[in-house]
Each structure stands twice: as C-alpha cells, then as structure tokens.
Amino acid sequence: MLSKTDSINIVAVNNFPEIIAGDNLPGIIVNSILDDNINIDNDDIVLVAQKVVSKAENRIVDLINIQPSEFSKTVGKEVAKDPKLVEVILSETQKIIRMDLRKKNKGRLIVETRNGLILANAGVDTSNVSGGNCVTLLPLDPDSSARKIKDHIKRKIQKRVAVIITDTVGRPWRDGLVDIAIGCAGIKVLDDQRGVKDSGGFTLNATVMATADQVAAAAGILMGKNSKTPLIIVKGLKYKKNNKGSKALIRNPREDLFR
Amino acid sequence: MLSKTDSINIVAVNNFPEIIAGDNLPGIIVNSILDDNINIDNDDIVLVAQKVVSKAENRIVDLINIQPSEFSKTVGKEVAKDPKLVEVILSETQKIIRMDLRKKNKGRLIVETRNGLILANAGVDTSNVSGGNCVTLLPLDPDSSARKIKDHIKRKIQKRVAVIITDTVGRPWRDGLVDIAIGCAGIKVLDDQRGVKDSGGFTLNATVMATADQVAAAAGILMGKNSKTPLIIVKGLKYKKNNKGSKALIRNPREDLFR
Numbered sequence: 001m002l003s004k005t006d007s008i009n010i011v012a013v014n015n016f017p018e019i020i021a022g023d024n025l026p027g028i029i030v031n032s033i034l035d036d037n038i039n040i041d042n043d044d045i046v047l048v049a050q051k052v053v054s055k056a057e058n059r060i061v062d063l064i065n066i067q068p069s070e071f072s073k074t075v076g077k078e079v080a081k082d083p084k085l086v087e088v089i090l091s092e093t094q095k096i097i098r099m100d101l102r103k104k105n106k107g108r109l110i111v112e113t114r115n116g117l118i119l120a121n122a123g124v125d126t127s128n129v130s131g132g133n134c135v136t137l138l139p140l141d142p143d144s145s146a147r148k149i150k151d152h153i154k155r156k157i158q159k160r161v162a163v164i165i166t167d168t169v170g171r172p173w174r175d176g177l178v179d180i181a182i183g184c185a186g187i188k189v190l191d192d193q194r195g196v197k198d199s200g201g202f203t204l205n206a207t208v209m210a211t212a213d214q215v216a217a218a219a220g221i222l223m224g225k226n227s228k229t230p231l232i233i234v235k236g237l238k239y240k241k242n243n244k245g246s247k248a249l250i251r252n253p254r255e256d257l258f259r
Numbered sequence: 260m261l262s263k264t265d266s267i268n269i270v271a272v273n274n275f276p277e278i279i280a281g282d283n284l285p286g287i288i289v290n291s292i293l294d295d296n297i298n299i300d301n302d303d304i305v306l307v308a309q310k311v312v313s314k315a316e317n318r319i320v321d322l323i324n325i326q327p328s329e330f331s332k333t334v335g336k337e338v339a340k341d342p343k344l345v346e347v348i349l350s351e352t353q354k355i356i357r358m359d360l361r362k363k364n365k366g367r368l369i370v371e372t373r374n375g376l377i378l379a380n381a382g383v384d385t386s387n388v389s390g391g392n393c394v395t396l397l398p399l400d401p402d403s404s405a406r407k408i409k410d411h412i413k414r415k416i417q418k419r420v421a422v423i424i425t426d427t428v429g430r431p432w433r434d435g436l437v438d439i440a441i442g443c444a445g446i447k448v449l450d451d452q453r454g455v456k457d458s459g460g461f462t463l464n465a466t467v468m469a470t471a472d473q474v475a476a477a478a479g480i481l482m483g484k485n486s487k488t489p490l491i492i493v494k495g496l497k498y499k500k501n502n503k504g505s506k507a508l509i510r511n512p513r514e515d516l517f518r
Contacts, residue, residue, distance in 0.1 A: 006273065008480065011266040098516040110516060118432040127466075168466075172431050172517035173377040175510045176449045176469025178476070180433070190435045193483075207386075207427075210435025211480070217437070218477030221267065221470070221496060224452075237480060251434045257357040257369060258431035258517050 011038055012222040013231040016052075025056035025145075026152030029231060038233060040159045045237060046149065047219035049230035050167040050182060051125065053145050054136040061088055063133045075099075079107025085124070085135065092122035092137055097259055113138060116250045117182060118259075120170050139165065142183025143245030150185040162186035162239070166216040166223070172258060179220030181212035181246055188240035189213075189249050210249060211239060270297055271481040272490040275311075284315035284404075285411030288490060297492060299418045304496060305408065306478035308489035309426040309441060310384065312404050313395040320347055322392045334358075338366025344383070344394065351381035351396055356518055372397060375509045376441060377518075379429050398424065401442025402504030409444040421445035421498065425475040425482070431517060438479030440471035440505055447499035448472075448508050469508060470498060 013036050017028060029048065033040060040046075054060070068076065068083035072090060076083030078101045086109070093111040097118055100108040111122050115138070123138040139145045146163040153161050165183030181189060189212035219232035253259055272295050276287060288307065292299060299305075313319070327335065327342035331349060335342030337360045345368070352370040356377055359367040370381050374397070382397040398404045405422040412420050424442030440448060448471035478491035512518055 006481075007268060007270040009266060009268050010477070014265065100516055108516070168468075171469075173510055173515060174439070174469065174472065174508050176467050176472065176508060178469050178472055208435050209427075209479070210430075210433065210437050213433065213435065213437055214476045214480045217473045218269070218480060220468070221473045221477060222265075249433050249435060251432055256432060257359055257367070 008218075008234060008236040010218055010222055011233045011235065012229045013038060013233065014229070016229065016231050019052045019055040021055060021058035021060055023056045025053060026149045027156075028056075029149055030153060030156045032231060033233070034157075040153070040157060040161065040233070041235065042160045043162070043238075044159070045162045045164060045187065045215055045234040045239070046153065047164045047166055047216065047223075047232040047234065048146075048149065049223055050123070050138060050142070050165055051136060052230045053139045053142070053165055053183075054125075057139055057145065059137040059139060060134050061137060063088070063135065075101070075107065075109075081107040085126070088135060088137070089122045089124050092124060112259075115142070115182075116247070117167075119167070123167060123182075138167070139183065143185065143247070144183075146183040146185035146245070147243075160186070162241070164212055164216055164219070166219060168220065168223075179216045179223065181216040181249060184212050184246040186241055186243065187212055187215075188242045188244075189246055191240060212246065212249060215239075267477075267493060267495040269477055269481055270492045270494065271488045272297060272492065273488070275488065275490050278311040278314040280314060280317035280319055282315045284312060285408045286415075287315075288408055289412060289415045291490060292492070293416075299412070299416055299420065299492070300494065301419045302421070302497075303418070304421045304423060304446065304474055304493040304498070305412065306423045306425055306475065306482075306491040306493065307405075307408065308482055309382070309397060309401070309424055310395060311489045312398045312401070312424055312442075313384075316398055316404065318396040318398060319393050320396060322347070322394065334360070334366065334368075340366040344385070347394060347396070348381045348383050351383060371518075374401070374441075375506070376426075378426070382426060382441075397426070398442065402444065402506070403442075405442040405444035405504070406502075419445070421500070423471055423475055423478070425478060427479065427482075438475040438482065440475040440508060443471050443505040445500055445502065446471055446474075447501045447503075448505055450499060471505065471508060474498075 063084040066084040068087040072087040073083040076086045095112040098110040142165045150163040163185045164181045166179045167182045168177045191209040191211045193207040322343040325343040327346040331346040332342040335345045354371040357369040401424045409422040422444045423440045425438045426441045427436045450468040450470045452466040
C-alpha cells in the first residue's frame, strides 16, 4: 500500500549528452545526475528512455546492410514501407498480432517481440538516430540493462535505487502514446492489493495496480520526445521491491482476449 | 512541448471525506484542499477519481431493484456472475467488444460504453460502495463533471486549473491496472509533437503523446485503491490547454485494430 506517500516529485535531469554506441551508459547517468546537482536518495526511482539504452548497447542497424526477404518485399510494396525496415521489424518478432496493410496507416505491424512485449513495429524506431538509414532495436534484455544501472549507482554513490527502462507505445482503443516499463530492477512491478479492505469494509477483488507502468507514464510526462530528457528521477514514492524484473507486467497469453 | 518543465510535484489531498449521493463535490474538493493547507496555483491540475464523482452524482444502483433480462440471466448463469450485475453492465453498453465466459475469469465483459470508452464491465464497480448490493456507474458526462469542478475552483479561490476525472482500467497484453483520463477540462489531452525536429534533426513522425492519460497515471500512483485519496494535485507541469474535453483520447473505431 502506498497510503503513507503524501507527495512525489518527478525531476528531469538536464544536459544529458547525446549517446553513441559503446558509451558507458551507467557511468554517464551517474555523472549527469551529479552534474545537474540532483541529490539521489535511497529508494529514488531512476527512469531511462529505451532509446539511449539501445544506442549505448549498439542496438543500431544501418538499413543499408539489410537484405530483405521476399515476404518483407511484398509487405513493403503493399504499404509503401521500406522492405529493409520491414525485414528488421520481422527479425525482432516472434508473432504477428495484427497487420494493417492500408497505405494511409503506413503499414502498421503490431507484433509480439522476442521478449514478449506487444508493440507496433517491434519497437524498431527511426527517430533520434544519427544517420538517415539507421534504426534502433529494443535492448536485448532490458531487465539486465536496468540492473546494471542500479548496480552502478549503488557502487558509485552508495544509494539503493530502483531503475525502470521505459518505452513509448500506442494502445488499442485510445489515441496518443504513453510510456510503459519494459525493463526494471529493484521495484515490484505489480502492486497486488487484493485482500485489502476498501473504505466500505469490503474486500477489493481485482485491484492489482501496474505500479511500474504508472511510474513510467509519470516520468514520460517530462521526457519529451526529442530525446533531450531521457533521464528522470522519481522521488518520495514508497513502493514494494523485488528483483524479478518486468516480466510480471506481461499478461499471460491464455488470459489475453486481444491477441 | 514540455521541455521547459524541469520538475513536477504530485500531492495527495488527505482527509477527503466519504462522499454520498447528492454531495456538492466541487465544494467538498475546494474545502479539502484548503483544510489540507495545499496551496493551489494557476495551471495546477486537479485529479479526481471517478468513484467519488459517480457517488456525488448519484450514479449508484441497488441491484435489488434490477430485473435481469433473459440474456443477462443466461450470461450470469454461464459465468457465476449475478445476472442483475450483468443487466446493469449491459445497460451501460453500446457494443460488446469481447466476452470471456470462462468461470475462472469471472465472466469478463469488455464493452464500449455509451461514452465510447472501452472498459471491462462498462466501468460498473462493486467496490467502495456502501451497502453490499450497490454498484456505481460511470458519470453520465465526465467532461461536464470536470468542467463544473474547474469552474467552482475559479469562482471560489480565483485559480485557473485543469481538472481530470480518472478511472482505473485493465489493458490488453499487460497485467495490472492503470489510471486513465475519462473526463477533462482545461487541458489539451493530446500533445501533438509531429513536425518537431528530433535531436538528430529529423522530423518526428508519429509522436502524439496522450498527456492527459500520462498525468492520470501519475496521479494514480498516489490514489491508492481504497478510496481514501481520490483527490490529487499535480503542480509545476507546463501543458497545452483547450476546452474540448477528453474525447480526442478515444481512437477512431475505423483506425482501431482491436475491436
């Protein structure tokens, strides 16, 4: 229960540098926080946009080097989408959930990624990458990326924080994008409040809050989308902890009515 | 663009009273804020949980008074769900999107409400209602409810705020609930960043952020689900404004791959 939390503060870290492949991201994160004179406390939550993690981990593909399959060529022709980009998306895919081939929708591919996330274009992103032909892929193991940042912060400044890697995603039924947690360390991603009595004295029956996604959305408000503020600190939140990463946020496919 | 916002603060209003049908909710909101010594500034965002709005507006149904249809009886029998509850849910429904009759899933009904929201059980809620047979329905016009609160705050304490009515919802593909904006006043719910140049100098192509939903999720972190903190203030956020309410958050059904 979070009932003792009266206020939280969400702080954007300014002057975060442009990240390139091979950068020591955990080190850059600590330096940016220190440079910006932000005081890190135990239990702060450090949120990092997927894009900078992907770049640092060299999850960058130059489309020039891609040889599209016949299937990718067919899809690409149908939807006026670069078949090389289609090829990269499908290489990150374990299952196609929906394919919208109408040109005006620019060939939306909603797929399940190798990590089990369901995302448009498998999270492959063409914006904010230097070089007009380069795209980023999601980190291979975002939970591991989060853990490395958490561990580095502990080592460098002796603070025990949680870390969330966020991505910006579309949703069924609702317009506009929101941020979600795709990689986590040190936070229990679901807060199960079943069994808690509500204010009428009745037992709540279906209240499992997606705490990590709510925190990701909160941070997303400040991230902006021009990649200038990919690092956000959430302060003052009392949250439950574990070291199980983000996987509990993915709904069991057998319980999912929308696959 | 929100790039000039460096930090935001999310504050829970304590000691919010139990709401009953007919209560003057806008007045109670202002009094609670004042009683809690929270300083309201222009451009603060006031978030109110749907449940207290529904109660104040007497959107409460005693199941004892409901006569279920044959269809509701059939569904109720299939899924061990009270046919009277099924009847109420269907009375709030304009279209059934998915129906999961498996008992272990307690007869999930994912429907489009009369306001166009897609929600489990049409937003009909059995928790936090006094009387074991009473359920709440969503406010008839949540945008109007938000506007009334906004106008009352302007009148009483001369501050120009935005107001968001939130609901707690499940989502396809992801476990755990999040809060979304179902009624809005004084905030532009989508922030269209298309045309903005990203940090690589490229034009962003699909970045329309669901700002009101992100703010609702942020507030949801502090709301808890036991209805003790249904009133949250977000301070310090620079957001775009309009008076068009929440409707732009609902995806055009023809563009929706998951109906």
